[in-house]
Each structure stands twice: as C-alpha cells, then as structure tokens.
Amino acid sequence: MDSRQVDMSSAKSWLPGFLQKSKSSSGSNTPSNERTTLLPKPDDEPETGETYELEDGDKTRTQLVLIEFWVLLRGSIPVILAYTLQNSLQTISVLIVGRLSPEALATAAFSYMFAMATAWLIALGGTTAIDTLASASFTGSKNPHDLGIILQRSFIILALFYIPVAALWICSEPVFKALGQEDYIARDSAKFLSVLVPGGIGYIYFEAVKKYLQAQGM
Amino acid sequence: MRPGTYVLLITSPLSAGLNYLFVYTFEIGLLGAPIATGIAYWVSFLLLLAYARFVDGWKCWGGWSRKCLHNMGTFARLAVLGVIHVGTEWWAFEIVALAAGKLGTIPLAAQSVIMTTDQVMNTIPFGVGVATSARVGNLLGARNAKGAARASNTAAWLSMILGALVLAVLMGVKDFYAKIFNDDIRVIELTAEVMPYVALFQIADGLNGSCGGALRGMGRQHIGAAVNIVSYYCGALPLGIYLAFHGWGLAGLWVGQCIALYIVGFMEWAIVAWSNWEYQVKKAFDRMDRDDRAEIGATEPTEGDETQ
Numbered sequence: 001m002d003s004r005q006v007d008m009s010s011a012k013s014w015l016p017g018f019l020q021k022s023k024s025s026s027g028s029n030t031p032s033n034e035r036t037t038l039l040p041k042p043d044d045e046p047e048t049g050e051t052y053e054l055e056d057g058d059k060t061r062t063q064l065v066l067i068e069f070w071v072l073l074r075g076s077i078p079v080i081l082a083y084t085l086q087n088s089l090q091t092i093s094v095l096i097v098g099r100l101s102p103e104a105l106a107t108a109a110f111s112y113m114f115a116m117a118t119a120w121l122i123a124l125g126g127t128t129a130i131d132t133l134a135s136a137s138f139t140g141s142k143n144p145h146d147l148g149i150i151l152q153r154s155f156i157i158l159a160l161f162y163i164p165v166a167a168l169w170i171c172s173e174p175v176f177k178a179l180g181q182e183d184y185i186a187r188d189s190a191k192f193l194s195v196l197v198p199g200g201i202g203y204i205y206f207e208a209v210k211k212y213l214q215a216q217g218m
Numbered sequence: 219m220r221p222g223t224y225v226l227l228i229t230s231p232l233s234a235g236l237n238y239l240f241v242y243t244f245e246i247g248l249l250g251a252p253i254a255t256g257i258a259y260w261v262s263f264l265l266l267l268a269y270a271r272f273v274d275g276w277k278c279w280g281g282w283s284r285k286c287l288h289n290m291g292t293f294a295r296l297a298v299l300g301v302i303h304v305g306t307e308w309w310a311f312e313i314v315a316l317a318a319g320k321l322g323t324i325p326l327a328a329q330s331v332i333m334t335t336d337q338v339m340n341t342i343p344f345g346v347g348v349a350t351s352a353r354v355g356n357l358l359g360a361r362n363a364k365g366a367a368r369a370s371n372t373a374a375w376l377s378m379i380l381g382a383l384v385l386a387v388l389m390g391v392k393d394f395y396a397k398i399f400n401d402d403i404r405v406i407e408l409t410a411e412v413m414p415y416v417a418l419f420q421i422a423d424g425l426n427g428s429c430g431g432a433l434r435g436m437g438r439q440h441i442g443a444a445v446n447i448v449s450y451y452c453g454a455l456p457l458g459i460y461l462a463f464h465g466w467g468l469a470g471l472w473v474g475q476c477i478a479l480y481i482v483g484f485m486e487w488a489i490v491a492w493s494n495w496e497y498q499v500k501k502a503f504d505r506m507d508r509d510d511r512a513e514i515g516a517t518e519p520t521e522g523d524e525t526q
Contacts, residue, residue, distance in 0.1 A: 064368060065368060065372055068365075068368055068369055068372040069372050069375070069376055071353065071369075072346070072349060072350065072353060072369065072372060072373050072376050073376060075349035075352070075353060076345050076346045076349040076350075076376070077345075078220045078222070078223045079222075079345035079346075079348050079349050080341050080342055080344075080345030080346070081223045081345075082222040082223045082226055082345075083341040083344060083345055084338070084341050085223065085226035085227065085230050086226060087337070087338070087341065088230055089226075089229070089230055089233045089255060089258060089259075090255060092230070092233060092234045092237065093233065093234075093237050093251045093254065093255045094251075096234065096237040096238055096241060096251070097237065097241050097248060097250070097251040100241065100247060100248060104247075104248045107248060108248070108251055111252070113312075116308070117305075117308060117309065117312055121301055121304060121305050121308060122301060124304055124344075125297075125300040125301035125302070125303060125304035125305055126297040126298075126300055126301050127297075127300070128296065128297070128300030128303070128304070128351065128434045128439060129293050129294075129296035129297040129300055129439075131348065131351035131352055131355060131431075131434050131435060132296050132351065132355055132434055132435060132436070132437040132439075132505070133292070133293065133296065133355075133437075133505060133506075134355070135351065135352045135353075135354075135355025135356045135358075135359065135435065136355045136356070136358050136359035136502040136503075136505070136506070137359060137506055138278070138355075138356060138359060139356045139357070139358075139359030139360040140358070140359030140360065140361070140502060140503060140506060141359070141506050141507075143507075144277055144278045144280070145278060145279070145280030145283070146278075146506065146507060147278035147279075148278050148279040148280040148281070148283070149280070149283055149285050149286050149507070150293070151279070152282060152283065152286035153286045153289075153290055153293045154293065154297075156286065156287075156290070157290060157293055157294050157297055158297065161297065161298075161301070188248060191248075191249060192248065192249060192251070192252050193252070195249050195252040195253055195256070196252035196255070196256055198256055198260075199252060199253075199255055199256020199257070199258075199259045199260065200256070200259075202256065202259035202260035202262070202263045203259040203262075203263075205263045206222075206225075206259060206262045206263040206266055209263065209266045209267055209270060210221070210222040210266060211348075211352075212270070212275070212278075213221050213222070213266070213269075213270060213274075213275045214222075214348070214349075214352045215352055215355065215356070216275055216278060217352075217356065218220060218221055218274060218275060
C-alpha cells in the first residue's frame with residue numbers, strides 16, 4: 001500500500017513549482033488533442049499516485065478540483081477510521097468494567113470523559129503543531145531529518161504539557177467534589193485517573209507518531 | 219494515517235481482552251480498566267514506532283539530536299493554540315451536557331443519546347480536517363500556493379457533502395434511533411424532537427472541521443481559536459442556555475450550538491477562502507529551521523515581499 005510513497009530525493013527534483021512550470025511551458029509545445037495524456041510526467045518521476053499530486057501540470061480546473069477531491073477523500077477515510085477505533089478503545093473499556101456495577105459504569109464513563117477533556121485534548125490539539133510544521137517541512141525542507149527533529153520536539157513539549165494534567169488527575173478528588181460530583185465518583189475517579197497517568201503519555205505519543213507519518217503522506 | 223488504522227485494528231481487540239483480564243480474571247475490579255487501557259495505548263504507540271522503523275517512515279527520523287531543543291517556541295506556540303482551538307469546541311459541547319443535566323432526567327437521557335451520536339459523527343469532520351491540514355501543509359512546503367488554495371476549498375465542499383450525508387442518515391433514523399439505548403417512550407420522543415437540530419448542523423460542522431484543518435495547515439490556529447471563543451462563548455452558549463431555561467428545553471441548547479456552528483463554519487471558510495496563499499507559503503518557510511529550507515531564496519526571512 002505504500003509503494004506510492006515518494007522517494008525523497010526525486011521529490012525534491014520537482015519541488016520548485018515556478019521553475020517547473022516555466023520549464024514545461026517552454027519545453028512542451030506540442031498542441032494537445034484527444035489523445036494527449038492528461039498527466040504528462042517527466043521520465044525520472046516515480047509513480048506517485050493520487051495521494052501525492054503536488055504539481056498542477058496541464059490539467060483543466062475541473063479536473064484539478066476532481067483530483068483534489070479524490071485525494072482528500074482517500075486521505076480522510078483512514079483518518080476517520082483511526083479516530084473511530086481510537087475512541088472505541090475507551091468505549092469498550094467502559095462497557096466491560098461497567099458490568100461490575102452501576103457505580104463502576106458511572107465512574108469509568110466520567111473518568112474517560114474527563115481524560116478526553118484534558119489529556120486527549122493535548123494529544124489531538126497539541127499535535128496540530130506537527131500537522132503545520134512537519135507537513136510543510138516534508139516537502140519544503142532540504143533536510144529530511146527535520147521531521148524527526150519536529151517529532152522529538154513534540155515528545156518533549158507535549159510531555160511538559162502533560163505534567164500539569166497528570167498532577168490534576170492525581171489530585172482530582174477535591175476538584176470533582178467542588179464540581180458537585182457524588183462522593184463515590186469523586187473518590188473512585190481520582191483513583192481511576194491516577195492509574196491512567198502512565199497510559200496517557202502513551203496516548204499522546206501515539207498521536208504524535210501518527211501525525212509524523214501522516215506528514216509524509218502515509 | 220493508514221499505519222495508525224492498522225495498529226488500532228490490532229490494539230482495539232487487544233484492549234478489550236486486557237480489560238476483561240485485569241478487571242475480572244485478576245479480580246482487580248474498577249482499577250483494572252485504566253491499567254489495561256493504559257497498556258493498550260502504550261502498545262499502540264510502540265507498534266506504530268515499529269511500523270515506522272521496520273516498514274516505512276524511518277528515513278526522516280535521523281536519530282536523537284540536540285537540534286530538537288532549539289526553536290521550541292514555534293512548536294510550543296502552535297501546540298498551545300492548537301489545544302485552545304480544539305478545546306474551545308469540545309468544552310462548549312461539555313457545557314451543553316452539563317446544562318442538560320439541570321433540565322431533569324429525561325432531557326439528560328436524551329442528551330446522552332445525542333451526545334454519544336454526535337461524538338461518533340464528529341470523527342468525520344475532524345478526520346477530514348486532519349487530512350486537510352497535512353495536505354495543505356505539504357502543498358505550502360512545495361511552494362504550490364494555488365494548489366493549497368484549491369485543496370482548502372475542495373476540502374470545504376467535500377466536508378459539506380459528507381455532512382449532508384450524515385444529515386440524511388440522522389433524519390432517517392431519528393424516530394426510532396434512541397430505542398437502541400433506552401425503552402422509555404419520553405426519551406425516544408425527545409430525541410426525535412431534538413435530532414433535527416443536530417442533523418442540521420452536520421453540514422456546518424463539516425465546514426468547521428475542514429476549514430479548521432486548513433487553518434491549522436497554515437499554522438493559523440490562533441484564528442480558529444478566536445472564532446470559536448467569540449461564537450461559542452459570547453454567542454451560542456449564552457443564547458442556548460437562555461433558550462433552554464425559557465421554555466425551549468433541550469432543543470434550545472442545540473439551537474444555540476446549531477447557530478454557533480454555522481457562524482464558525484462560514485467565518486472560517488471566508489477566512490480560508492480569502493487567505494493570501496503566497497504569503498502563507500512564505501510563512502511556512504519562515505517557520506522551518508534555519509539552513510534547512512529547500513530554496514536559497516527563502517533563507518532570509520527579511521526578504522523583500524512583506525505583502526501583508
């Protein structure tokens with residue numbers, strides 16, 4: 001499935017869009033007809049497939065939009081699937097532990113909801129910085145290791161963001177009581193979240209690596 | 219994102235098994251669940267790293283480097299604003315849930331049904347948004363300003379089409395859908411009454427997701443955050459809560475959310491559509507580490523064309 005992956009060095013060769021365009025306009029002066037290929041490709045360009053169409057070529061506007069539509073749709077489906085599965089992890093956990101007692105069900109559901117609003121938010125919101133920086137670096141930087149550097153930065157910074165959240169989780173009992181939760185939920189959720197502290201960083205790092213791979217068109 | 223999906227296809231059943239094992243077989247009880255789920259998260263992370271290492275994606279790694287300690291401010295700033303951008307929206311929905319709790323048992327039950335549904339459906343616009351940011355970022359890095367503009371606009375249409383599909387599905391199932399969760403006829407009726415508002419905002423939610431994604435691809439998380447704060451916290455939530463406690467009940471809360479999402483969606487779309495894309499290309503290169511930009515022309519951030 002990843003044969004489509006672009007070879008870095010040759011990806012670079014067609015990077016400067018404006019140079020490319022001027023080259024092709026001066027180079028290809030054959031008039032197009034019905035049999036002209038719509039996707040003229042330089043010989044050295046690898047088969048990049050739809051997920052990596054970064055150049056305009058000689059396509060009409062409608063074709064370009066339709067291609068873009070297809071690229072985005074194909075890119076979105078695995079992302080949507082991944083998030084659905086990611087959410088299912090905790091839903092299944094709630095369903096399994098909920099069979100212990102109604103109190104266990106309420107505690108688990110409340111704890112995961114609170115985790116979602118705090119640590120998972122760091123994972124999903126904080127890693128948007130990787131979306132911004134890594135995806136532009138992948139195509140724009142001459143040093144491919146920039147992506148690795150960005151990933152390392154994300155490991156450090158997101159861990160720093162996680163420290164106050166972890167502290168809040170461990171000391172959450174009075175907070176939940178102040179928010180008007182029942183005593184047993186406040187007590188058990190605080191314990192539940194304290195045990196979840198090590199797992200939370202795994203969740204954040206998983207999301208970071210996922211974004212690192214996605215920036216490379218995977 | 220394919221590797222992430224494969225990994226989760228393995229760890230999702232694994233997590234279910236571990237949860238059962240820790241809670242019941244090892245008789246740990248309630249606290250077995252976070253242990254098991256935490257292990258599942260770590261296994262997911264390690265499997266994904268293994269994928270990057272042994273299958274594909276390792277050539278960008280290059281080993282630990284002291285360079286990761288430089289230029290941290292750019293990353294931290296975008297990360298904080300990203301948390302605020304995503305968080306302001308999530309918290310708005312949590313506040314709606316809290317307000318619904320004050321309306322009584324039946325509205326709370328109907329709210330739970332609706333909220334669960336919306337969380338499942340929200341993965342669609344959110345997923346489109348994440349795919350859009352990566353795409354827009356890649357195109358900006360390739361100096362393809364036109365392509366990035368086209369990708370953003372196409373993503374807006376794609377997400378609205380997907381939103382319209384969700385709308386159709388929700389309207390189709392609204393009258394009997396709540397029966398999956400509950401047998402109480404009042405809950406089923408209230409869900410059917412409120413569901414049209416939830417269905418209606420799916421198109422706006424799609425737009426919000428994809429345009430938010432395009433903004434994040436450009437590194438303009440702060441704009442998304444500002445739009446969210448103004449429309450949810452200064453408009454929709456006060457209005458929704460006012461309506462909810464002045465005769466509209468649960469429907470009032472969702473009318474408020476519906477209005478907010480349309481405002482956010484179209485405002486973000488307008489901002490994205492009227493972006494100066496050439497300037498965004500320049501900004502994308504300015505954010506990269508010095509000396510690593512692909513073209514010499516971009517190495518000096520102070521260069522001439524300060525268009526905006």
